[in-house]
Amino acid sequence: MIHWPELDGPPELLKGHSLEEWPPARSVFHALQASAAVHGERTALTFLTSVGGDDSVTAVTYAELFENVGRSANLLRNLGVGRRDVVAYLLPAVPETHYLLWGAESAGVAMPINPLLQAEEIAALLNAANAKVLVAFGPTAGVDIWAKARTARTLAPSVHTLMRLGGGEAPYADVDFATALAAASPVVEFSAPDLDDAAAYFHTGGTTGAPKLAIHTHRNQLAAAYGGSVAIGANVMDVMLNGLPMFHVAATIFGSLSMFVAGGQVLIPSPLGFRDPSVIANFWRIAARHRVTLLGGVPTSFAAALSQEVGTADLSTLRASVCGAALTPPAVADAVERVTRRPLREVYGMTECGGVICVDPVWADRVRGSAGLPVPFCEVQARRMVAGRPGEIRCAPGEVGGLVVRGPQVTPGYLQEEHNQSLFTDDGWLVTGDLGHVEPNGRVFITGRSKDLIIRGGHNIDPAVIENCLRTHPAVSDAAAVGMPDAYAGEIPVAYATLKPGKSATAEELQDFAAANVVERPASPRWVRVVDSLPLTAVGKPYKPALRADAAQGALAESLSDLPIASVEVRDDTVGGLIAVVKVETEIHGRKLDGAAMRSAVTERLAAFTVRLEFSDS
Incomplete structure (x- = not known):
């Protein structure tokens, strides 16, 4: 056998x-x-x-x-x-x-x-x-x-x-x-x-x-x-x-x-x-x-x-x-x-x-x-x-x-x-x-994770550690942490936080708070974003695929910022993993661009990310 x-x-x-x-x-x-x-x-x-x-x-x-x-x-x-x-x-x-x-x-x-x-x-x-x-x-x-x-x-x-x-x-x-x-x-x-x-x-x-x-x-x-x-x-x-x-x-x-x-x-x-x-x-x-x-x-x-x-x-x-x-x-x-x-x-x-x-x-x-x-x-x-x-x-x-x-x-x-x-x-x-x-010959291919674990350079991070830490801040109502694609570490933790009514806190303050209080350094989030509300599931839990997609979209857009890109959209289909859909510019100031060359440049730039890449013509 x-x-x-x-x-x-x-x-x-x-x-x-x-x-x-x-x-x-x-x-x-x-x-x-x-x-x-x-x-x-x-x-x-x-x-x-x-x-x-x-x-x-x-x-x-x-x-x-x-x-x-x-x-x-x-x-x-x-x-x-x-x-x-x-x-x-x-x-x-x-x-x-x-x-x-x-x-x-x-x-x-x-x-x-x-x-x-x-x-x-x-x-x-x-x-x-x-x-x-x-x-x-x-x-x-x-x-x-x-x-x-x-x-x-x-x-x-x-x-x-x-x-x-x-x-x-x-x-x-x-x-x-x-x-x-x-x-x-x-x-x-x-x-x-x-x-x-x-x-x-x-x-x-x-x-x-x-x-x-x-x-x-x-x-x-x-x-x-x-x-x-x-x-x-x-x-x-x-x-x-x-x-x-x-x-x-x-x-x-x-x-x-x-x-x-x-x-x-x-x-x-x-x-x-x-x-x-x-x-x-x-x-x-x-x-x-x-x-x-x-x-x-x-x-x-x-x-x-x-x-x-x-x-x-x-x-x-x-x-x-x-x-x-x-x-x-x-x-x-x-x-x-x-x-x-x-x-x-x-x-x-x-x-x-x-x-x-x-x-x-x-x-x-x-x-x-x-x-x-x-x-x-x-x-x-x-x-x-x-x-x-x-x-x-x-x-x-x-x-x-x-x-x-x-x-x-x-x-x-x-x-x-x-x-x-x-x-x-x-x-x-x-x-x-x-x-x-x-595959029919028994080969296994991994496309994503159904669990929320964040893997930073091979180090397992439970997002609950970051979330529970942020929730102890007197101004934070709720928090959700996800992994953001990273060219070096595979993914790094980032967090989203909502504030209690009448309370205030800056993103930088919350990031410093997490860095000082999270149980170990690898779990310290790269950034914390203050949002009005978190996307929720039907039972009221944070809907993390949407947050992962949002974090990934920002990371990929930053990586492509010097290229003539019309748009970058990322979705997490929960089965196929993160999918980045990129539309490249074909014309700038009346000058035609080489679409194939642009696609090649984007593919090379994003090769270090474990994200599936697609191109859009519309």
């Missing part, structure tokens, strides 16, 4: 296998153990502690990785962590984060947390998961992780241990990770978890004050990791550049575990990854010097890298670039392929599916605009929408509908039962919230 029809793949190792026989490990612990047994002296992790003319490198072999995962698991068991107990962490991307993450999954349940969240939001997640242990990066100049961890601990009674990992001295820490790790045995004598045991809880749904934790079982993570590994053709010669943050499912599963199960190498460019300006400035040199074969990233990281000269960097070892977390603008994909002379492969996934649903597989020709094919034993359908949700009727090939998925990487649900009511269809398929269509 492998869904790669009409292609030369998948590799022979999967042919004839059944779901029950695959993947070939019972837990993440067993998978790492198997890799250590086969690839013990090979490098599993390469960490660049600093980036510059002469990178400072720390290398970790598979034997060392597995030994330290075992020590970490024993360390946690010695602290009283049992199979269902939660170990949360606020950590940068360093090798020790891997020891802690996979060790926590072996001893109990890991919970990666975004260090950019405020202490109150961190505490809400700790309380929602009833976390026992919190591991945080120690005091460091210019970094407030430790201070937030200390505050969050006081707000989360279930946390009985605060552990320092890295950073400076922390007098309020109960345990020092490095000291405790060195003292722990590498031999795990307790029973390792099984396929359907919980491995991790991942925060999803954007930055929101209402905790929403997706459960990952070991089956989920292994299916996603092995599936991604097979689709990208991962092997022992691979070096994957992974600069994504270690609270993100893409960094941990596809960007790391997929390499580990194949015996490949993960290259971590710095503790801050792609958020480190020196990494972006040296992006191509890093790829060349460390003989990278797979460039992993999100559209914004690739766009930032493209602003740097390749120079004499030798990229001959590169075999593919892999991009996920958001749709890649065509202009970015084209530029990456021009620079690397290798295809850019899309990865479509979501936290609720281990981060991997589809991959544009390496053994097939790259199809521009396609999210790829479902990984092994995963199925994707497009279904006709009924009352805003995918119904029971499957769409015809090429017909746009609500995308649903089922397979071994699909979560059993959220930790909080109230969030599960709309997660699955009546017949058990997970509702992705995305719109798209499936």
Whole structure:
């Protein structure tokens, strides 16, 4: 039951296998153990502690990785962590984060947390998961992780241990990770978890004050990791550049575990990854010097890298670039392929599916605009929408509908039962919230989203965070936030606000208020517009397709402002996504213009936006 029809793949190792026989490990612990047994002296992790003319490198072999995962698991068991107990962490991307993450999954349940969240939001997640242990990066100049961890601990009674990992001295820490790790045995004598045991809880749904934790079982993570590994053709010669943050499912599963199960190498460019300006400035040199074969990233990281000269960097070892977390603008994909002379492969996934649903597989020709094919034993359908949700009727090939998925990487649900009511269809398929269509050969295409999530450079933002923040302003009556197309970040948050009778506030005042009070920086709206009223649905809720279209129209009109354009109109048809209809001028001051040339200029200018373009002659 492998869904790669009409292609030369998948590799022979999967042919004839059944779901029950695959993947070939019972837990993440067993998978790492198997890799250590086969690839013990090979490098599993390469960490660049600093980036510059002469990178400072720390290398970790598979034997060392597995030994330290075992020590970490024993360390946690010695602290009283049992199979269902939660170990949360606020950590940068360093090798020790891997020891802690996979060790926590072996001893109990890991919970990666975004260090950019405020202490109150961190505490809400700790309380929602009833976390026992919190591991945080120690005091460091210019970094407030430790201070937030200390505050969050006081707000989360279930946390009985605060552990320092890295950073400076922390007098309020109960345990020092490095000291405790060195003292722990590498031999795990307790029973390792099984396929359907919980491995991790991942925060999803954007930055929101209402905790929403997706459960990952070991089956989920292994299916996603092995599936991604097979689709990208991962092997022992691979070096994957992974600069994504270690609270993100893409960094941990596809960007790391997929390499580990194949015996490949993960290259971590710095503790801050792609958020480190020196990494972006040296992006191509890093790829060349460390003989990278797979460039992993999100559209914004690739766009930032493209602003740097390749120079004499030798990229001959590169075999593919892999991009996920958001749709890649065509202009970015084209530029990456021009620079690397290798295809850019899309990865479509979501936290609720281990981060991997589809991959544009390496053994097939790259199809521009396609999210790829479902990984092994995963199925994707497009279904006709009924009352805003995918119904029971499957769409015809090429017909746009609500995308649903089922397979071994699909979560059993959220930790909080109230969030599960709309997660699955009546017949058990997970509702992705995305719109798209499936071609006869199984290829999946994403055309839009039925949910309101704003994705800024791969970072999920719940619009409710911005809306609730603005509603606390004494002059604001109501607010609605939407994503506005952006050539760099894919989309950025903007907001519309109405005022209470007799109250006054300027747009600039409200924008400053949101910037100062929203829970984290990426959720700060680019602008706030004060309006007399919000467009409403029949039940009185803000009608966001109209607001998205309005915001997009302004962004596109600004981008085209120096071209002879008669008009730009944008509509959100809720199925096909945003559609921009452009009318170009054919005559200015009695001088005829080349209409074809104008259309070409508009197409080139808007190529960086994930908006469908049409031209109007009327």
